[in-house]
Amino acid sequence: MTSVARAVSRAADRLRPRPHEPRDDYAFCPDDRFWFRPAYTEGKCPLCGMVAPGGSPPSPLLRRMDRSWFGLGLLALESLGMMAVVLFMYFRA
């Protein structure tokens, strides 16, 4: 094998997709030989629907909360700020 062929082979090795290292947030479906993240598939294999061993993990805090309350809170805060500016301009300026 020439040095050019060796370099090309090494580059091709680097491009080839590698199997996932098993990680905590991944689950493996033995039927499809497919790694998936149950957090994004509601705890089921996206190909066959097999339930992941740990079941569906709890969704992140921001997904569980109703985010419209953040918007309402920001709106209330912003209106308090505007009231402060108006009162300041009225009495000081």
Ligand SMILES: [Zn+2]
């Ligand atoms: Zn599957």
